[in-house]
Amino acid sequence: MTDPRTARAPATPLIVHDPFMSVWSHTDELTQSWPTHWTGKNQSMSGMVHIDGKAYRFMGLVTRTGRDVPAMRQTGREVTPLRTIYRFEADGVELALSFTTPVFPEDLELMARPVSYVDIEVSSKDGANHEVSAYIDWSTNWATGNGETDVIWGRHRAGNVEALFVGAREQTPLHQSGDEVQIDWGYLYTSAEPGVAVDSAFGDARTLRDTFATTGSIPARDDVREARPLPMPSHGHRGLNINANGIHQERPAYNVCAWSRAFGKVGTQAQAFRLLVAYDQVYALEYFHRRLRPFWSRKGQSAIGLVEQAWAERSALYARVADYDAALIDQLQRSGGDTYARIGILAFRQCLGGHALVEDLDGKLLYFSKENSSNGCLGTVDLTYPSAPFFLHYNPALLEAQMRPICAYAMGGRWPFPYAPHDVGQFPLANGQVYGGGELTEHNQMPYEESGNMLILAAALAERTNDDRFITEFWPLWEKWAAYLVKSGIDPENQLCTDDFAGHLPHNANLSLKAIIGIGAYGLLCRRLGKNEEAERHLAIARDWAAKWPGLADDGSAFRLAFDKAGSWSQKYNLIWDRILGLGLFPADIARKEMTAYKTRQDRYGLPLDSREHYTKLDWLVWTACLTNNQADFEALIAPVATWLDDAPARVPLSDWYDTQTGKQTVPGGFRSRPVVGGTYIKLMLDSMGK
Known part of the structure; x- marks a missing residue:
C-alpha cells in the first residue's frame, strides 16, 4: 500500500496561504527547480549547507553565472495537510527541511495569518562530528512579479524579535486584477528564531550565495554586492532565463533576504535553524470600492507584531499541527x-x-x-x-x-x-x-x-x-x-x-x-x-x-x-x-x-x-x-x-x-x-x- 504522505504529487505545496502567497515545488527533488508561485513564475528560495568546508544545495538551482554548488541527495519527502518535509544527506550529515503552515479552518485568526515556519535541522549520520553551517534566502520576486521594479528594504524589531523586510519602492495596492498575476505591493518579512545567534543580510543573490558557498558565512551588512555597495532603492530582479529543459533559472543581478547560522561541531543530536516567512499585503481586497485590510491586521496589528506573535506561539502550534x-x-x-x-x-x-x-x-x-x-x-x-x-x-x-x-x-x-x-x-x-x-x-x-x-x-x-x-x-x-x-x-x-x-x-x-x-x-x-x-x-x-x-x-x-x-x-x-x-x-x-x-x-x-x-x-x-x-x-x-x-x-x-x-x-x-x-x-x- 502507498503511504499517502510520501506518494508522488504533481506539485508539492511549500508555503500556501492565499492566491498571492502560494509557493510550490514543481519537481520531484527540491534541487531540480526553483520554487514557484502557483502560476509557474519564480518565487525563489535558495538553501545551502556547508559541511567540513564543502557547500551543497538542498533547495533551488545554481545562479546562472554563480558558483557551481552540487546538490545534496534527497532521501525523502513527506506531505501532510499542514506540513511539507524534505530529507537530504551529504558527507555524513543528514538535513531535514520542513515547511509548517498552521492554517486551521476552525480557527480564523490562525487560518488568515500569512505566516509559515521554515525549519532546517542537521545531525551527523556517520557518528562523527562535522563542522556545519546552513543558509537560506528569499528572492525579491516574492514581493514583485515585475522585473526591473525598484525595491526598498530594511529591518523591524520588537524586543529580541527581528525581521528583514522588502517591497516595491512605489506602493500601489490593489492597482491591478487578473488571473495569472503575482503581487507587486506589500512587504515580504523573514525572521529567525529570537535569541539564537544568526547572520542576516540583504543584497545581491550571486554575491551572497557565492560567499556562503566559499566561506560558510555571509557578510553582516544590508547592501551586499560584489563590486560596490548596493544602492537604495535597487532593482529587485531581472526576470527569468529558461534552460533547455524548460526550468526557470535566475538571471544575475537580483536581490535576496538571506539568513545563515553556524552550528559549529554537529554530532548525532540534531541542531535546528528556525525561521519564518510572512507577508503584509497592506490591503487585501477592494469590496465595492472600499479597500479592506487583511483579516489579521483589521484591528491595527503591525507586521512586526504579527511576527512577534507567531514566534511566541510557535511551540504550541507545532504540537497542535502534529x-x-x-x-x-x-x-x-x-x-x-x-x-x-x-x-x-x-x-x-x-x-x-x-x-x-x-x-x-x-x-x-x-x-x-x-x-x-x-x-x-x-x-x-x-x-x-x-x-x-x-x-x-x-x-x-x-x-x-x-x-x-x-x-x-x-x-x-x-x-x-x-x-x-x-x-x-x-x-x-x-x-x-x-x-x-x-x-x-x-x-x-x-x-x-x-x-x-x-x-x-x-x-x-x-x-x-x-x-x-x-x-x-x-x-x-x-x-x-x-x-x-x-x-x-x-x-x-x-x-x-x-x-x-x-x-x-x-x-x-x-x-x-x-x-x-x-x-x-x-x-x-x-x-x-x-x-x-x-x-x-x-x-x-x-x-x-x-x-x-x-x-x-x-x-x-x-x-x-x-x-x-x-x-x-x-x-x-x-x-x-x-x-x-x-x-x-x-x-x-x-x-x-x-x-x-x-x-x-x-x-x-x-x-x-x-x-x-x-x-x-x-x-x-x-x-x-x-x-x-x-x-x-x-x-x-x-x-x-x-x-x-x-x-x-x-x-x-x-x-x-x-x-x-x-x-x-x-x-x-x-x-x-x-x-x-x-x-x-x-x-x-x-x-x-x-x-
Missing part, C-alpha cells in the same frame, strides 16, 4: 482509503490557499475565492458550490462568508437579472460581475446553475448551523431565485453550466437535477421559517419534476447527458445533494443504475465527465463516487486517480480538469491550484453527517 495532521490523515484513510487520503492531503492547503478572508466595515466576514487558471474571477458561485463540502465540514461560517458578497450584490440594486450572479469581480477587486455578460447582457450567463447553487447551499448552511439569520436577511433573493427556476421549468434552455469549457447545452439532464433539488431546497427554507404553504407547494413541484425526470433522461442502461441526445451520458454529480439535504426526491435505483454504467466507462485515469470528451473533473468525480453510498463503488471510481497522481505529466498544483486517457491537462495551461478541490472532502463530510 495532532491535527495525524487525526485528519487517519480520518481520510478510514473514510476512503489511501488514494482518498492522498487527494485530501493535497487538497487541504490548496483549497484554503485559493481564498482570502477579510472583515467588512460592519464586522461581517467576507471570504473570497479566486478562479485560478481560468479567468481570475472573484467570489464565483460555481466555485463556492464545489468547494462547499470542505467548509460545511470544517467551518460553515466560511461558507456564509462566501455567499454574503453574492447576496449583498444581488440585493444592492445593481444586479438587474432575476437569477443569481456568477461572481462579484476579478481578484482582488470585488466591484461587480465580470464573467460573461456582466451586468449588461444575458449573454453567457449561468442562470440555472447559479440560482440552483445558491438555493442548495442556503439550505445546507441552515441545516448545518441550525441558524436562520442569514436566510432571513436575504429572504427576497431565495424567493426570486426559486421563482426563476419554477418558471424556467424542468427542461433547461440552451445555456452554460459550471462546466462552461464544454460550451452551451440545451436540455442538460444534470442541470435539470440541480433545478429540481434547488426548488426542493427552497421548500426546506420555507419550512424552517414557518412558511408551510409555500414550503409544500415547492416541495410538491420538486417531487413532481423528480418523478418526470427519469422518463425524460432514460437511455436504457443509464441516463442521458441531454434529454434529446440518445446514446449520450454524463456524471450526475448534482444528485448527491438530494441525499445531503434529506429531500428523498429520487429513488436510490437511479444512482445505482448510473454507477453500474460508470464502471464500464472508466479510462486509465478515471471516469470521463460525459460522453463528449475524454476528460474529467476531479471534484465532480469524487461526488459521483459517493452517489450510491456504497464503499466498493466509491473505491472503484477513485482508484484510477492514484494512477493519475503517479503519472500526471503536468507538474502543477492539483488539477481538477485532466484527460482521462493521457493524464495531461486538457488545454495548454489547464486548470491548476483551484480551490474547487475542497469538494473532494464531500466523502468525509457525508461520513461525519452519517448520510
Whole structure:
C-alpha cells in the first residue's frame, strides 16, 4: 500500500496561504527547480549547507553565472495537510527541511495569518562530528512579479524579535486584477528564531550565495554586492532565463533576504535553524470600492507584531499541527482509503490557499475565492458550490462568508437579472460581475446553475448551523431565485453550466437535477421559517419534476447527458445533494443504475465527465463516487486517480480538469491550484453527517 504522505504529487505545496502567497515545488527533488508561485513564475528560495568546508544545495538551482554548488541527495519527502518535509544527506550529515503552515479552518485568526515556519535541522549520520553551517534566502520576486521594479528594504524589531523586510519602492495596492498575476505591493518579512545567534543580510543573490558557498558565512551588512555597495532603492530582479529543459533559472543581478547560522561541531543530536516567512499585503481586497485590510491586521496589528506573535506561539502550534495532521490523515484513510487520503492531503492547503478572508466595515466576514487558471474571477458561485463540502465540514461560517458578497450584490440594486450572479469581480477587486455578460447582457450567463447553487447551499448552511439569520436577511433573493427556476421549468434552455469549457447545452439532464433539488431546497427554507404553504407547494413541484425526470433522461442502461441526445451520458454529480439535504426526491435505483454504467466507462485515469470528451473533473468525480453510498463503488471510481497522481505529466498544483486517457491537462495551461478541490472532502463530510 502507498503511504499517502510520501506518494508522488504533481506539485508539492511549500508555503500556501492565499492566491498571492502560494509557493510550490514543481519537481520531484527540491534541487531540480526553483520554487514557484502557483502560476509557474519564480518565487525563489535558495538553501545551502556547508559541511567540513564543502557547500551543497538542498533547495533551488545554481545562479546562472554563480558558483557551481552540487546538490545534496534527497532521501525523502513527506506531505501532510499542514506540513511539507524534505530529507537530504551529504558527507555524513543528514538535513531535514520542513515547511509548517498552521492554517486551521476552525480557527480564523490562525487560518488568515500569512505566516509559515521554515525549519532546517542537521545531525551527523556517520557518528562523527562535522563542522556545519546552513543558509537560506528569499528572492525579491516574492514581493514583485515585475522585473526591473525598484525595491526598498530594511529591518523591524520588537524586543529580541527581528525581521528583514522588502517591497516595491512605489506602493500601489490593489492597482491591478487578473488571473495569472503575482503581487507587486506589500512587504515580504523573514525572521529567525529570537535569541539564537544568526547572520542576516540583504543584497545581491550571486554575491551572497557565492560567499556562503566559499566561506560558510555571509557578510553582516544590508547592501551586499560584489563590486560596490548596493544602492537604495535597487532593482529587485531581472526576470527569468529558461534552460533547455524548460526550468526557470535566475538571471544575475537580483536581490535576496538571506539568513545563515553556524552550528559549529554537529554530532548525532540534531541542531535546528528556525525561521519564518510572512507577508503584509497592506490591503487585501477592494469590496465595492472600499479597500479592506487583511483579516489579521483589521484591528491595527503591525507586521512586526504579527511576527512577534507567531514566534511566541510557535511551540504550541507545532504540537497542535502534529495532532491535527495525524487525526485528519487517519480520518481520510478510514473514510476512503489511501488514494482518498492522498487527494485530501493535497487538497487541504490548496483549497484554503485559493481564498482570502477579510472583515467588512460592519464586522461581517467576507471570504473570497479566486478562479485560478481560468479567468481570475472573484467570489464565483460555481466555485463556492464545489468547494462547499470542505467548509460545511470544517467551518460553515466560511461558507456564509462566501455567499454574503453574492447576496449583498444581488440585493444592492445593481444586479438587474432575476437569477443569481456568477461572481462579484476579478481578484482582488470585488466591484461587480465580470464573467460573461456582466451586468449588461444575458449573454453567457449561468442562470440555472447559479440560482440552483445558491438555493442548495442556503439550505445546507441552515441545516448545518441550525441558524436562520442569514436566510432571513436575504429572504427576497431565495424567493426570486426559486421563482426563476419554477418558471424556467424542468427542461433547461440552451445555456452554460459550471462546466462552461464544454460550451452551451440545451436540455442538460444534470442541470435539470440541480433545478429540481434547488426548488426542493427552497421548500426546506420555507419550512424552517414557518412558511408551510409555500414550503409544500415547492416541495410538491420538486417531487413532481423528480418523478418526470427519469422518463425524460432514460437511455436504457443509464441516463442521458441531454434529454434529446440518445446514446449520450454524463456524471450526475448534482444528485448527491438530494441525499445531503434529506429531500428523498429520487429513488436510490437511479444512482445505482448510473454507477453500474460508470464502471464500464472508466479510462486509465478515471471516469470521463460525459460522453463528449475524454476528460474529467476531479471534484465532480469524487461526488459521483459517493452517489450510491456504497464503499466498493466509491473505491472503484477513485482508484484510477492514484494512477493519475503517479503519472500526471503536468507538474502543477492539483488539477481538477485532466484527460482521462493521457493524464495531461486538457488545454495548454489547464486548470491548476483551484480551490474547487475542497469538494473532494464531500466523502468525509457525508461520513461525519452519517448520510
